[in-house]
Amino acid sequence: MSPAVLVLENGQRFTGVEFGARGQTLGEAVFCTAMTGYQETLTDPSYHRQIVVATAPQIGNTGWNREDGESHDPAAAPGDETGRIWVAGYAVRNPTRRVSNFRATTSLQDELVEQGIVGIAGIDTRTVVRVLREHGSMRAGIFSGDALAEPDELLERVRTQPSMAGADLAGEVSSPVDYVISPDGEPRFTVAAIDLGIKTNTPRMFAERGVRVHVLPASATLSDITALSPDGVFLSNGPGDPATADHAVELTRGVLGEDIPLFGICFGNQILGRALGRSTYKMKFGHRGINIPVIDHATGKVSITAQNHGFALEGSAGEEFDTDFGRARVSHVCANDGTVEGVELLSGRAFSVQYHPEAAAGPHDAAYLFDRFVAVMQGENA
Ligand SMILES: NC(=O)CC[C@H](N)C(=O)O
Numbered sequence: 318m319s320p321a322v323l324v325l326e327n328g329q330r331f332t333g334v335e336f337g338a339r340g341q342t343l344g345e346a347v348f349c350t351a352m353t354g355y356q357e358t359l360t361d362p363s364y365h366r367q368i369v370v371a372t373a374p375q376i377g378n379t380g381w382n383r384e385d386g387e388s389h390d391p392a393a394a395p396g397d398e399t400g401r402i403w404v405a406g407y408a409v410r411n412p413t414r415r416v417s418n419f420r421a422t423t424s425l426q427d428e429l430v431e432q433g434i435v436g437i438a439g440i441d442t443r444t445v446v447r448v449l450r451e452h453g454s455m456r457a458g459i460f461s462g463d464a465l466a467e468p469d470e471l472l473e474r475v476r477t478q479p480s481m482a483g484a485d486l487a488g489e490v491s492s493p494v495d496y497v498i499s500p501d502g503e504p505r506f507t508v509a510a511i512d513l514g515i516k517t518n519t520p521r522m523f524a525e526r527g528v529r530v531h532v533l534p535a536s537a538t539l540s541d542i543t544a545l546s547p548d549g550v551f552l553s554n555g556p557g558d559p560a561t562a563d564h565a566v567e568l569t570r571g572v573l574g575e576d577i578p579l580f581g582i583c584f585g586n587q588i589l590g591r592a593l594g595r596s597t598y599k600m601k602f603g604h605r606g607i608n609i610p611v612i613d614h615a616t617g618k619v620s621i622t623a624q625n626h627g628f629a630l631e632g633s634a635g636e637e638f639d640t641d642f643g644r645a646r647v648s649h650v651c652a653n654d655g656t657v658e659g660v661e662l663l664s665g666r667a668f669s670v671q672y673h674p675e676a677a678a679g680p681h682d683a684a685y686l687f688d689r690f691v692a693v694m695q696g697e698n699a
Pocket of ligand 1: 363553554555556557558559582583584585625626627628629
């Protein structure tokens with residue numbers, strides 16, 4: 318097995334072995350605590366430009382299949398549209414040697430090679446995670462093969478890459494063209510979904526509820542939206558720093574001005590929050606995993622949620638504030654650290670959450686939010 322090295326911005330190096338493609342990759346090192354769902358994690362466009370460190374020690378048991386991908390490439394061959402890996406790199410402790418799942422068509426190792434994703438295995442991921450937890454997410458690189466020829470240069474390469482703060486990335490992952498996901502059965506409503514890095518399970522959750530989803534590129538304008546006469550607008554998850562997403566924020570303000578019902582997830586929550594006048598900040602190490610507890614301020618109920626974010630909205634539990642579109646409040650907070658996990662207009666016409674009710678992968682506690690959005694489109698008071 319050939320050597321590979323993970324180099325962190327603070328100068329720490331972890332030597333392991335190649336995993337996936339050979340070469341060099343740069344990105345922000347972040348850790349994900351999910352025990353399962355690596356295929357969904359790797360294909361989630363929100364991880365664009367990030368090197369994911371898995372805290373679960375053994376990765377790859379279920380191989381790779383043609384069904385669980387979360388990216389959407391309308392130009393890809395049928396059956397392959399959801400499989401693009403978006404992470405910049407993958408760092409694991411112990412890759413499985415034998416795939417064991419009836420749906421697997423290949424192994425994770427082979428898929429990483431196929432897609433040219435550079436990874437590293439055999440490092441003490443517990444130590445890496447402790448460093449990231451203590452010092453925060455930081456720039457990093459994984460190097461193997463010829464990239465190891467000049468070991469003294471690696472740290473410089475890591476340190477000269479752009480930081481995640483200030484990164485405007487939604488346009489790099491968004492579909493360049495519109496596409497439509499048809500509902501199961503008769504269409505009841507049409508939602509215009511702004512693709513800032515949308516995961517495929519989101520339109521699927523709408524489709525199950527009779528909603529036709531018209532996905533629009535991140536560059537869509539308010540007239541592109543109103544031309545569809547949608548019953549609602551959806552703001553997707555996505556990569557990068559929400560403070561850079563000025564176009565999406567202006568678009569959202571336009572949608573709120575038209576009083577079209579609006580729902581947002583993750584990046585979409587940060588954008589709705591900004592449209593309501595709040596600002597965002599970079600968290601120390603973010604929330605990435607599938608068992609993160611969130612408190613709904615209105616009911617006191619806790620949902621166990623899937624999350625993947627490194628930025629958050631300013632605010633505190635239950636805080637109410639005035640906006641250009643009426644009064645709003647912080648609707649949800651994280652039970653672990655009190656960060657904002659949701660905002661809403663008191664009118665109920667617009668709401669969003671920082672976590673992932675589409676749960677791919679993850680627990681289904683928050684799926685009711687899709688029902689709530691359908692109820693708002695139906696004209697019911699949410
Ligand atoms: N999953 C997401 O939508 C992530 C949103 C944003 N890029 C963040 O890291 O906070």
